[in-house]
Amino acid sequence: MITMTHYLVFSALLFCISVAGIFINRKNILLLLMSIELMLLSVNTNFIIFSNYSNDITGQVFVFFILAVAAAESAIGLAIIVSLFRARNSLEINLINKLKG
Amino acid sequence: MLENLIISIPILLVLSSAVMGFSSSKLTNINAGIISSILVFISFIFSLVIFYYSFTNENSILYDDFYQWISISGLNIGMGYLIDKLSAMMMVVVLLISFVVHVYSIGYMRDEKDFKRFFSYIALFTFSMILLVMSNNLIQLFIGWEGVGLVSYLLIGFFYKKESAIKANLKAFLINRIGDMFFIIGIIMIFVLLDSFDYKTMFSNLKLVDISNLEYYYGFNYIDIACFFLFIGAMAKSAQIPLHVWLPDSMEGPTPISALIHAATMVTAGIFMVARLSPVYIYAEVTTDFILIIGALTALFIGVIAIFDNDIKKVIAYSTISQLGYMVSALGINAYTVSFFHLYTHAFFKALLFLCAGSVIMSLHHNQDITKMGGLRKRLPITHFCFLVGTLCIIGFPLTSGFFSKDLILEVMLYENTDLSFFVYILLLIGALVTTVYSLRLIFIVFYGTYRGGDIKKIHEESFVILSPLIILATLSLISGFVIHTFVELPIFMFGVKEIHYEGLLPFISHGVLSPASVTLIAGFFIAKHLYLDNKEISFLSNKYFKKISMIIKSKYKFDEFFLNCSDFMKATSYFAATKFDIKIIDSFIVNGLPRKINKLSTYFKSVSSGYLYHYAFLIVFSLVVIFGIILARVL
Numbered sequence: 001m002i003t004m005t006h007y008l009v010f011s012a013l014l015f016c017i018s019v020a021g022i023f024i025n026r027k028n029i030l031l032l033l034m035s036i037e038l039m040l041l042s043v044n045t046n047f048i049i050f051s052n053y054s055n056d057i058t059g060q061v062f063v064f065f066i067l068a069v070a071a072a073e074s075a076i077g078l079a080i081i082v083s084l085f086r087a088r089n090s091l092e093i094n095l096i097n098k099l100k101g
Numbered sequence: 102m103l104e105n106l107i108i109s110i111p112i113l114l115v116l117s118s119a120v121m122g123f124s125s126s127k128l129t130n131i132n133a134g135i136i137s138s139i140l141v142f143i144s145f146i147f148s149l150v151i152f153y154y155s156f157t158n159e160n161s162i163l164y165d166d167f168y169q170w171i172s173i174s175g176l177n178i179g180m181g182y183l184i185d186k187l188s189a190m191m192m193v194v195v196l197l198i199s200f201v202v203h204v205y206s207i208g209y210m211r212d213e214k215d216f217k218r219f220f221s222y223i224a225l226f227t228f229s230m231i232l233l234v235m236s237n238n239l240i241q242l243f244i245g246w247e248g249v250g251l252v253s254y255l256l257i258g259f260f261y262k263k264e265s266a267i268k269a270n271l272k273a274f275l276i277n278r279i280g281d282m283f284f285i286i287g288i289i290m291i292f293v294l295l296d297s298f299d300y301k302t303m304f305s306n307l308k309l310v311d312i313s314n315l316e317y318y319y320g321f322n323y324i325d326i327a328c329f330f331l332f333i334g335a336m337a338k339s340a341q342i343p344l345h346v347w348l349p350d351s352m353e354g355p356t357p358i359s360a361l362i363h364a365a366t367m368v369t370a371g372i373f374m375v376a377r378l379s380p381v382y383i384y385a386e387v388t389t390d391f392i393l394i395i396g397a398l399t400a401l402f403i404g405v406i407a408i409f410d411n412d413i414k415k416v417i418a419y420s421t422i423s424q425l426g427y428m429v430s431a432l433g434i435n436a437y438t439v440s441f442f443h444l445y446t447h448a449f450f451k452a453l454l455f456l457c458a459g460s461v462i463m464s465l466h467h468n469q470d471i472t473k474m475g476g477l478r479k480r481l482p483i484t485h486f487c488f489l490v491g492t493l494c495i496i497g498f499p500l501t502s503g504f505f506s507k508d509l510i511l512e513v514m515l516y517e518n519t520d521l522s523f524f525v526y527i528l529l530l531i532g533a534l535v536t537t538v539y540s541l542r543l544i545f546i547v548f549y550g551t552y553r554g555g556d557i558k559k560i561h562e563e564s565f566v567i568l569s570p571l572i573i574l575a576t577l578s579l580i581s582g583f584v585i586h587t588f589v590e591l592p593i594f595m596f597g598v599k600e601i602h603y604e605g606l607l608p609f610i611s612h613g614v615l616s617p618a619s620v621t622l623i624a625g626f627f628i629a630k631h632l633y634l635d636n637k638e639i640s641f642l643s644n645k646y647f648k649k650i651s652m653i654i655k656s657k658y659k660f661d662e663f664f665l666n667c668s669d670f671m672k673a674t675s676y677f678a679a680t681k682f683d684i685k686i687i688d689s690f691i692v693n694g695l696p697r698k699i700n701k702l703s704t705y706f707k708s709v710s711s712g713y714l715y716h717y718a719f720l721i722v723f724s725l726v727v728i729f730g731i732i733l734a735r736v737l
Contacts, residue, residue: 019718019722022714022715022718023715023716023718023719023722024715025715026715032714093713093714093715094713096712096713096714097711097712097713098712
């Protein structure tokens, strides 16, 4: 029997993987974008679980909004990445350290 | 009508100053001088009208507060005038001397390039002095006070290419700053006590003050301290020991200025101020004793210096300080009218002496050294006559103006009948002897004997423009003493002050002639005759003891050195503060040191922001975890 705990653990694992993806990954900025998407998905999963559990449709409706926004966001992200690539001819994160104080 | 006259006096004067100061070269020097003199003459006529009104209408005080300058709750500073007998008299004296000096200056300054600048300054001076005299509150008096100080500074340094003139005017300015600082403190203290700057309100509030129940500080009551501070301001302005050092040096200015500013009017501003505030000074018993001592010391000891100086103007300057000492000591026994009487006669004869000295200096082509003069009596008869009149006045020869005023001071001093006043009386009596000696010395050395400066044939009298002011002033010096009864009855402001023992003109004269002052006069004459007319000075001074005394006096009691040492000490202190405190502590420790420390500290924190995205992301997540962990730990 798959209980709610299993779902929550799964969602937490997914979130941890994506967080790890953000700061262990040092190669490609595209992977960074994908990790962020994954993070959003794990949060969505939580929404769906709680919505189902409390018999409230609002959570599931919200997921659609988040998906739409995430899609728009990744489109912008991709555009930024493309212009970044044009400017610097590489997508290596190690080279992007201009945020230094 | 009268109000308009009063207000138009300062307006005319400031107009004259502005016209002279801003006019183009189309206005020739002579015309400028004539216009300026006419404007001053008109103001003089106006002041005579006011004077006539004040002295014919009993208890008449013209008062108006026509402009409110600053008005904050409880603090009202206005512009206005208060004309009583005191200020009406003072205005007439100031404007008369000013007019005479204007006329004289047309002749005296005719070859100067900066002729119009000179006239602009003296008109500005007269304006400031009138502002001071006719003011109805302490702030306006202070504005006038500073104004005359400023013009005095400008005029001492009139020959600004001469180094000594620049040094002298700086000295005058700095010494006056010392006085002014205390003067402001005094004004504020008076305001705190009486809650107003306006004389009328001040003096009516004074009646409400419980005099016997004042606060005491270090054993002096509040009014004593306030009056003391005010008097220090007067000491600087009226050149009293030890703040007198600027006045002899101020002789660097043109001679008409010495007559107008540094003899007749500005230096008497201090005496005027004390007389104006006499209702307050009556309650300052300790301070008046201090005033008495300062005045007497100045009268005697500065007079002595005049015997040994060889600069014709400086001798007269020292005698001015000495005569101011007489006035101040009369203030010290609350005999304000007597002091003011001496101020009034002194203004005429001292201006006369200075203008005569100027005439001599001009005839000798700007030579001021009396050792190079002598026997000028034949070549400069009119100047000699006027100088003789001035000298007779200052030594108090019977029936001249100085006789009345100086004898009156000595009389009231004797009638005061306390130990201190008797001591002061003795000092003033010796001072009278000294006055006789130095005045006669000057006239003997300059006008008698033989000429010591080359060809006497080349010397001749100056033009009529120079001589007519001398004659006017000589006449005034001779007759001005006969109005003595006016002064004896003259009430200073609204309060009746000291009763003066006076029985009428003839008893006064006979009493004065038979007083000890006549003995000093005769003794002084014979001493001066013996030393300077018969030329026994050198043999007299070769005496061992007199040589030592004269050395002390010639050093002017080292007052200049005292002030120099003071300023050296302050310089050393400020140098110490600048190098040790300012550079070491403030600059290198606080101003530069603190940022250096912060900079060092920030290098550690700086390494946190590496610029790598994953470091930032890690930090965000890590801190979130920590925060949630803390919250969870609390909840559980």
